[in-house]
Structures are given as structure tokens and as C-alpha cells.
Amino acid sequence: MSDLLGSLSISASGMTAQTQRLRHVSENIANADTPGYHRKTISFGEAMNGGVTPGPVRLDRSDLTRVYDPSNPLADATGHYDGSNVDMVMEIADAREAQRSYEANLRMFDQARQMTQSLFDLLRR
Numbered sequence: 001m002s003d004l005l006g007s008l009s010i011s012a013s014g015m016t017a018q019t020q021r022l023r024h025v026s027e028n029i030a031n032a033d034t035p036g037y038h039r040k041t042i043s044f045g046e047a048m049n050g051g052v053t054p055g056p057v058r059l060d061r062s063d064l065t066r067v068y069d070p071s072n073p074l075a076d077a078t079g080h081y082d083g084s085n086v087d088m089v090m091e092i093a094d095a096r097e098a099q100r101s102y103e104a105n106l107r108m109f110d111q112a113r114q115m116t117q118s119l120f121d122l123l124r125r
Contacts, residue, residue, distance in 0.1 A: 004112050004116045004119065005116070006049065006050070008113065009051060010050055010051040010052075010108075011105045011108040012105075013051030013052045013053065014051065014101065014108075015105045015109065016052075016054075017052040017053070018098045018099075018101045018105065019102065020042060020054050021044075021054075021094070022095060022098040024040045024041070024057065025091050025095045026095075028086050028091050029095075031086065032084055032088060032091075033084065035067075035072075035074050035081055035082060035084070036084070037085075037086065038060055038064070039060035039084070039086045039091075040059060041059075042054055042055060042056075042057050043055040060085055063085065064084060065082070065083040065085065066081075066082065066083070067080060067082075067083040068080050069081065
């Protein structure tokens with residue numbers, strides 16, 4: 001019985017972690033055109049109960065793109081300014097991966113819930 005309840009907890013922690021990941025991906029996409037914006041990344045670790053715990057949010061320190069637009073108020077003497085380092089293809093891939101991982105955790109959660117319900121139904125007889 002405790003294994004079934006533990007699997008509910010582990011699946012729920014996975015869904016929570018992927019929700020947080022998707023939130024950061026959404027922020028990155030929303031700020032793709034913001035000058036000087038650094039992409040946010042998040043890592044995951046194992047929790048004490050075997051679940052997933054999100055790690056600290058980190059900024060991607062890769063080089064910012066140089067954008068040529070002399071009319072921009074942020075432009076330097078050469079007409080360039082620092083754009084963001086958000087790669088939309090990477091963000092879309094991360095969003096899909098987070099969505100699929102969330103869905104897998106949701107299926108596991110639902111399966112464990114159904115098994116727990118079946119166990120309770122058997123015990124009531």
C-alpha cells in the first residue's frame with residue numbers, strides 16, 4: 001500500500017518539476033527579443049523520497065547575439081547592441097520534452113491512483 005502511495009508522490013513531484021521547467025521555457029520565449037536577456041535553465045535532482053526536486057535556476061552565460069540596428073537607443077557607436085541568447089528551436093524542443101515528461105508522470109499518477117482505488121475496493125468486500 002505504501003508503495004502505491006509513494007508512487008503517487010513521486011509522480012506528483014515529477015509533474016511539479018516539469019511545470020516549473022515549462023514556466024522557465026515560457027519566460028525565455030517571452031523574452032527572446034529583450035535586449036540583454038540571458039536564457040534561464042533549471043536542473044533536477046533526486047529528492048529524499050525518490051522523487052524529483054528542482055535545482056536552482058541558472059542563467060545561461062553563453063554570448064549574447066549582436067544585433068545591428070543603429071536606430072535603437074541601446075546601440076553603441078557601431079550601431080550594434082546586445083540581443084538575447086534565447087534560441088527558439090532549443091526552447092520549443094525543451095517545451096516539448098517538458099510536456100511529454102509531464103504527460104508520462106500524469107499517466108503514472110493516474111495508473112497508481114486507479115490501482116489504489118482497486119485495492120480499496122477489494123478491501124471493502
